[in-house]
Amino acid sequence: MFTLEISVTEKCNLGCPYCYVANRPTFMMPETFDNAIPELYDLMKRSGDTEYHVSFFGGEPLLNWDLITHAVPFLKSDRKCKGINIITNLTMIDEDKAKYLKENGVGVSWSFDGMSSNDTRPLLPLMENTNPETGELFDGILAMYNYKKDIIMDLTNGCKVMIWPGNVKDMTENFDFLLEYGIEHPDFSIVRDDVWTEADIREYRTELIRLTDSYIAKLKAGIPCSVGFLRLAILDTLYGLVKGKRPFGCFAGTNGGVLMSSGEFYPCARFASKKIMLMDENYNFKYYQDQFNPKHFDKCEPCDLKQVCNAGCTYSQIMNDNKPLDSICELFHITYEQGMRVVEECREEKVFQDLILHYIESVGVENEGVECRN
Amino acid sequence: MEKKQYKSLMAIPVKVEMAPVEHMSDRVLTTEELQIQIDEATKGKAKVDSKYVEYSNEAGHLYEYKFNYTRFLENMSYIIKQAKSRPQDARYKNSHEMIIQ
Numbered sequence: 001m002f003t004l005e006i007s008v009t010e011k012c013n014l015g016c017p018y019c020y021v022a023n024r025p026t027f028m029m030p031e032t033f034d035n036a037i038p039e040l041y042d043l044m045k046r047s048g049d050t051e052y053h054v055s056f057f058g059g060e061p062l063l064n065w066d067l068i069t070h071a072v073p074f075l076k077s078d079r080k081c082k083g084i085n086i087i088t089n090l091t092m093i094d095e096d097k098a099k100y101l102k103e104n105g106v107g108v109s110w111s112f113d114g115m116s117s118n119d120t121r122p123l124l125p126l127m128e129n130t131n132p133e134t135g136e137l138f139d140g141i142l143a144m145y146n147y148k149k150d151i152i153m154d155l156t157n158g159c160k161v162m163i164w165p166g167n168v169k170d171m172t173e174n175f176d177f178l179l180e181y182g183i184e185h186p187d188f189s190i191v192r193d194d195v196w197t198e199a200d201i202r203e204y205r206t207e208l209i210r211l212t213d214s215y216i217a218k219l220k221a222g223i224p225c226s227v228g229f230l231r232l233a234i235l236d237t238l239y240g241l242v243k244g245k246r247p248f249g250c251f252a253g254t255n256g257g258v259l260m261s262s263g264e265f266y267p268c269a270r271f272a273s274k275k276i277m278l279m280d281e282n283y284n285f286k287y288y289q290d291q292f293n294p295k296h297f298d299k300c301e302p303c304d305l306k307q308v309c310n311a312g313c314t315y316s317q318i319m320n321d322n323k324p325l326d327s328i329c330e331l332f333h334i335t336y337e338q339g340m341r342v343v344e345e346c347r348e349e350k351v352f353q354d355l356i357l358h359y360i361e362s363v364g365v366e367n368e369g370v371e372c373r374n
Numbered sequence: 375m376e377k378k379q380y381k382s383l384m385a386i387p388v389k390v391e392m393a394p395v396e397h398m399s400d401r402v403l404t405t406e407e408l409q410i411q412i413d414e415a416t417k418g419k420a421k422v423d424s425k426y427v428e429y430s431n432e433a434g435h436l437y438e439y440k441f442n443y444t445r446f447l448e449n450m451s452y453i454i455k456q457a458k459s460r461p462q463d464a465r466y467k468n469s470h471e472m473i474i475q
Contacts, residue, residue: 125378125380126380127380129380130380135380136378137380198436201436202436205436205437224466234450237443237446238446238447238450241443241446241447242447304439304441305441307443329435330435330436330437333435333437333439334437334439336439336441337439337440337441340441340442340446343446343449343450343453344445344446344449347449347452347453350456350457350460350466351466352453353453353454353456353457354457354460354465354466355466356450356453356454356457357453357454357457357458357465358465358466360454
């Protein structure tokens, strides 16, 4: 399955400090999308895929709603397209947009950092960030989300929380906040392999142990919930040991790419932000599929996670002489260790047993690891 | 006090000139197949690469990590069996779909 991200704009109404996208006022035109489809088919053919899945991406994709409503009818009619998703901060969602997304089967992947959002996502003085009833700026992003809570929770029951050195200290409180909000399974993900110092990594370990303690206590109290990167560590370990890990770290450049508002394809938006690895007629999928296969890194040969870990972000590897970064190696060790601790300490908890079975039945093997907002 | 008029991002002109532009995955395992493979993996044979089970860490790391894969597989096997032993309608129901990064 070819993973296609469509960056309908690089502009975003929030300014998350960890985001690598340039936040430039570029907006994809309908004709750019139309003209890109033959090139998409050609890329799919060269990557060995016959079907694709689309994620609208940005910037904030709701800022280019016209493009989305232009593209969705085509995507729904295209037999090669097997799914449509939008990765959005949902600050600009309203009833009409929500209705359109639901009626057209567009899945919503919500970028929401929880209680740390007021610090990490300061509101810019823009119309998009105002309360439509008062015309005044919302008093922080949490106020905005509370105002739209009914619409949002009707669209999705999950969210993606980016973990970076700036919000590590609040991981436990953030998880509590999200549970209170009604999100039982927040998808915590480590963002950016290349921004972690040794002190950050040590703090991450301290805080992850605290978060894991809190999570185990909740499971033992019978509360159904999960933390994204612990859930993933458990499943990656299981499948890695019994079946062998997947032959790619993420879709970027191996079985997927991003269509930028300029009409150019890149392996992912992170590559596009630096305008490197343009996927033109010279782009060689086989090289990427071989070179960045997590099974093939010499550096990983002596590692005790070799069988289960997927070695982090391809962009970071390319910037690091085609090797996984030491920082991501350490972060993964810490995360996998805590994931296995959850399994050891919660093996008798019914709610945990049911959750594990549910995830195994719903994820299978084929759907592993294709989405990245690193 | 007069209300401030905020501009939309959409109203801000595009200043950047853009140049004109003329899996491989295997089939899904069933939980039953997975169960068999876990049992085989625990014994260190069949489809698992047994040299990595209980493989000791030789890389230099900030911490000394302990990964007891054999114990992990035993735990997972037990967890799956326990959950499957309960009738479906007695299990925790969840509409959350996996989106893995």
